Amino acid sequence: MKNKTLLIVGSLAFILLVISFFDDTDNRGEWYGPNDFTHRITADAPVKAILEKACFDCHSNKTNYRWYNDVPPVSLLLNNHVNEGKKELNFSEFATYSAKRAKHKLEEIAEQIENGEMPMKPYLLTHAEAKLSDEEKALLITWSKNAMAEIH
């Protein structure tokens, strides 16, 4: 019985190791560059600070990886979120969006925050600093609504 348990645990560990070996998601570019959102809309330092700590791991070209982010299944979950998140909204590439897409994304930001949908719940379990206070939420919502008027 004991041997069987060991065998199962060992096999699981091996499978996870193999998965992590083939999982090559790597989001290690830069937050700011020629196409980042600041080239399209104004964002003052407090707004940038909130986005950086709460959103950029999944919505920019650079994720701040922690040690546990390399350990499956956390790594798989995070990498999946980074891929999906960037596809939907990438602050590092925001300046390349069409006016229609850019406006829509800003509208979505206000909406997602108003509804408490972002940052995602599973992420908050390991990133307490990303949990937004009511003041931070209000700041982001006002910012994204104002920024819509800057898009032409």
Ligand code: HEC
């Ligand atoms: C752990 C990764 C993660 C973090 C952190 C995160 N997001 Fe997301 N976000 C996603 C994923 C994945 C999606 C796409 C799937 C979904 O909508 O649930 C998404 C979708 C969105 C969308 C919807 C885009 C659209 O057009 O439908 C917006 C807007 C958004 N996020 C804004 C934010 C903001 C603002 C923050 C920070 C306050 C944030 N997100 C933090 C992963 C994340």
